[in-house]
Amino acid sequence: LHACALETPLGVVAVAAPSGMGKSTLARTLMRRGWPLFADDVLVLSRETEAVQAHAGTPHMNLAADDEEAAGLGATLGQLGEERWIAADDVSDGCREVFAVAILERGRGRPLQARPLRRSPLLLAPYMLGLPDEKARDASRFALYSDLVESIRLIGLTGGPADRPGELADALQAALDAVPSMVADGAA
Numbered sequence: 001l002h003a004c005a006l007e008t009p010l011g012v013v014a015v016a017a018p019s020g021m022g023k024s025t026l027a028r029t030l031m032r033r034g035w036p037l038f039a040d041d042v043l044v045l046s047r048e049t050e051a052v053q054a055h056a057g058t059p060h061m062n063l064a065a066d067d068e069e070a071a072g073l074g075a076t077l078g079q080l081g082e083e084r085w086i087a088a089d090d091v092s093d094g095c096r097e098v099f100a101v102a103i104l105e106r107g108r109g110r111p112l113q114a115r116p117l118r119r120s121p122l123l124l125a126p127y128m129l130g131l132p133d134e135k136a137r138d139a140s141r142f143a144l145y146s147d148l149v150e151s152i153r154l155i156g157l158t159g160g161p162a163d164r165p166g167e168l169a170d171a172l173q174a175a176l177d178a179v180p181s182m183v184a185d186g187a188a
Contacts, residue, residue, distance in 0.1 A: 011099030
């Protein structure tokens, strides 16, 4: 899944978005709030048990070179153009159940909000990774994403260009805190 992910007391929370949308910057903000990094940019999923499992990635993050808030998260490994690669200090390892996937969409006119989305693997289709090689493998991959959306909370996280990462993090945390009411309302 093209996503960053963090470990929370509820389980792994992933943020899926196109490149350049701010996944890693949002992850950095949540790490500053005590959520360990689970994966940056690519989240590997499998069916290890009854639930879909996420596999921790390497401790590396790619942030903007001028991101002053990256200081203290880990050692800078290098800088390529406008990107800074760091080795994060607070990371998770192993496999964990996925609790939620937030689909991050930013753009002019988008309200700052986090809301429950209908459970459909089609919503994750733009973020599915893997090389198309054979129909059986593609079908297996789609089945995995179908199982994933049946067992998690799917959240739409939106914001405008001026909305800061802290505001997006606040909206996401509020949605996660409201999970019982999301389920009670039948939205999740």
